[in-house]
Amino acid sequence: MGRLLSLIVEPGFFTNAPVHVALLAGGVVAVVSGVVGTFTVMRGQSYAGHALADVSVTGGSASVLIGISPLWGFAATSVAAAGVMDMIGIRRPRGRDLATGIVRGAGLGLAALFLYWDTTHSATGATVTILFGSMFTIDPSLLGVIAAFSLAAVGIVAVLYRPLLLSSASPDLAVVRGVRVRTAGVLCLVAIALAVSLSALTIGAILSTALLIGPAATALRLTGRPGLVVAWSALIGLAVTWLGVLLAYDSYYWPPAGHGWPVSFFVVTLILLAYLLALARRGGSRAAPLERGEPRGAQPGCG
Amino acid sequence: MFSGFMTNTWAVASIVAVVAGVVGLFVVLRGAAFVADALPTGAFAGAAGASLIGVNTLVGLGAFALLGALGIGWLGRRGRHDVAVALALVAMLGLGALFLSFSTEYGPQIEALLFGEVLGVSATEIAPVAGLGAVCVAAVVVLYRPLLLSSVMPELGEARGVREQRIEMCFLVVLALTTAMALPVVGALLIFSLMIGPPAAARSVTSRPLLAMALSVVLALVTVWAAIAASYVSNWPVGFFVGTIGAACYAAGRGWTVLRSRRLRRSQASTLPPVAPTASAMA
Numbered sequence: 001m002g003r004l005l006s007l008i009v010e011p012g013f014f015t016n017a018p019v020h021v022a023l024l025a026g027g028v029v030a031v032v033s034g035v036v037g038t039f040t041v042m043r044g045q046s047y048a049g050h051a052l053a054d055v056s057v058t059g060g061s062a063s064v065l066i067g068i069s070p071l072w073g074f075a076a077t078s079v080a081a082a083g084v085m086d087m088i089g090i091r092r093p094r095g096r097d098l099a100t101g102i103v104r105g106a107g108l109g110l111a112a113l114f115l116y117w118d119t120t121h122s123a124t125g126a127t128v129t130i131l132f133g134s135m136f137t138i139d140p141s142l143l144g145v146i147a148a149f150s151l152a153a154v155g156i157v158a159v160l161y162r163p164l165l166l167s168s169a170s171p172d173l174a175v176v177r178g179v180r181v182r183t184a185g186v187l188c189l190v191a192i193a194l195a196v197s198l199s200a201l202t203i204g205a206i207l208s209t210a211l212l213i214g215p216a217a218t219a220l221r222l223t224g225r226p227g228l229v230v231a232w233s234a235l236i237g238l239a240v241t242w243l244g245v246l247l248a249y250d251s252y253y254w255p256p257a258g259h260g261w262p263v264s265f266f267v268v269t270l271i272l273l274a275y276l277l278a279l280a281r282r283g284g285s286r287a288a289p290l291e292r293g294e295p296r297g298a299q300p301g302c303g
Numbered sequence: 304m305f306s307g308f309m310t311n312t313w314a315v316a317s318i319v320a321v322v323a324g325v326v327g328l329f330v331v332l333r334g335a336a337f338v339a340d341a342l343p344t345g346a347f348a349g350a351a352g353a354s355l356i357g358v359n360t361l362v363g364l365g366a367f368a369l370l371g372a373l374g375i376g377w378l379g380r381r382g383r384h385d386v387a388v389a390l391a392l393v394a395m396l397g398l399g400a401l402f403l404s405f406s407t408e409y410g411p412q413i414e415a416l417l418f419g420e421v422l423g424v425s426a427t428e429i430a431p432v433a434g435l436g437a438v439c440v441a442a443v444v445v446l447y448r449p450l451l452l453s454s455v456m457p458e459l460g461e462a463r464g465v466r467e468q469r470i471e472m473c474f475l476v477v478l479a480l481t482t483a484m485a486l487p488v489v490g491a492l493l494i495f496s497l498m499i500g501p502p503a504a505a506r507s508v509t510s511r512p513l514l515a516m517a518l519s520v521v522l523a524l525v526t527v528w529a530a531i532a533a534s535y536v537s538n539w540p541v542g543f544f545v546g547t548i549g550a551a552c553y554a555a556g557r558g559w560t561v562l563r564s565r566r567l568r569r570s571q572a573s574t575l576p577p578v579a580p581t582a583s584a585m586a
Binding site: 041044046047049050051054088097098100101102103104105106107108109110111112113115116119127128131132204206207209210213214217221259260261262264265267268269271272275279 | 331334335336337339340341344378381382383385386388389390392393394396397398399400401403404405413414417418419490492493495496499500503539540542543544545546547549550553557
């Protein structure tokens with residue numbers, strides 16, 4: 001048994017401090033992304049989630065410039081961008097993607113400038129760290145902040161659970177029932193912004209879309225009941241993250257020896273595999289009503 | 304600024320701008336912003352992979368952009384479209400992270416690929432870029448009517464016998480080719496600004512398709528030229544300027560729309576429906 005275990009788990013995995021931090025932080029972040037992601041997918045806001053993650057690069061690179069943890073910058077810019085997106089009319093279905101994209105483009109333009117300054121003032125490889133994450137180098141002192149942001153994001157979604165669900169399924173009905181659709185929408189965007197800035201820290205800013213969308217989309221294929229979807233989504237997120245950390249740790253011993261493969265690569269690949277498996281599973285048609293939040297085909301690429 | 308090695312840059316950038324202006328108009332009309340954003344970002348991984356195994360960057364970019372387009376088309380028929388795009392995008396980026404971690408001598412070039420590089424365009428690069436650009440524009444010319452119809456009035460298009468899925472696939476391929484040719488100049492993360500800012504501005508100024516296309520090309524050219532000049536003078540990354548000017552174009556377009564609808568409302572006592580993005584105004 002011991003030998004079998006050591007075949008799967010390379011020695012030192014359970015005693016390694018960075019691995020502990022990675023498992024802890026990565027796990028928390030994955031659960032938050034899974035929960036918030038469910039609403040992102042149901043509301044058809046995948047693009048908003050992706051754009052917020054991209055914009056967070058701006059803050060991340062600015063943080064490196066002034067010498068604080070990227071997490072602060074990630075969160076600050078993506079929450080601010082959520083506000084701007086709401087202001088310039090992200091609510092209208094048509095043209096919504098345009099407004100989202102413009103905010104993203106402007107944010108990334110600034111990020112280009114900051115990263116350029118980062119690399120001219122110091123050669124720390126900030127670009128790769130910010131864009132592709134660094135699960136094994138998370139500062140343990142950040143765990144408290146990560147927990148606080150996580151609580152905030154999950155808290156927003158928990159408080160708004162029913163109104164969000166209603167306004168995702170049927171906006172008109174929600175208005176009739178007295179739901180403040182716009183307020184709910186902005187708060188949901190803020191929750192998404194917090195979730196992506198957390199996962200920007202673990203698997204990287206331009207990959208955090210994976211943790212936000214992948215587990216939730218997979219879960220929506222497995223079941224049609226909202227509560228179960230949230231639970232499945234969190235579980236899948238947690239599973240792929242921990243498995244990714246394990247594989248990345250093991251990969252130090254794979255050929256070419258001595259070179260660890262990036263955690264982000266494993267996490268993303270596992271997410272894609274999970275989604276493809278769920279797609280291949282026939283008969284999951286009960287998922288249809290929730291999964292098809294809005295009619296497709298009429299406006300390709302919109303949503 | 305206009306001497307020697309910069310001549311190539313001006314030539315390549317102008318080709319890129321013309322193609323981005325033409326193709327971008329359809330991105331805006333189809334509301335396909337997410338795809339137009341995802342393909343270049345994901346194709347970046349192809350460039351990283353190409354440098355790892357030592358083939359031409361353009362080949363890697365083209366291969367990944369086409370694979371991404373096919374993947375989005377395939378997944379999109381089986382689930383939510385935006386989820387398909389997001390997953391195809393991150394799958395490619397995940398591979399990119401892997402390639403980057405394996406290539407050691409590659410470091411300084413990453414930023415050039417992500418955020419654009421105007422210097423160091425060699426004369427041998429002009430021909431492939433021009434070729435790809437010609438293919439893209441030719442494809443748009445051939446597909447002009449069905450593409451326009453399915454973009455602005457999908458239902459009417461179906462009734463007229465336009466095959467929605469086939470058109471969508473063709474559009475994705477054109478987008479992929481545009482991506483491959485534009486990426487080395489403007490950068491993976493900001494091609495999209497060039498494909499959205501100018502066309503969106505053109506679209507809000509006029510609702511006549513051909514005029515909008517011409518205006519979009521002109522604005523894209525101005526954007527790229529201004530960005531290169533500013534980048535050359537300040538030494539800052541060209542992507543910064545493309546991103547900001549693109550956003551400025553969009554803002555100007557929005558401002559114009561608001562102004563015009565106010566003036567219309569004032570001149571006519573009765574309230575008119577908003578001028579901006581109704582589908583029927585375009586057809």
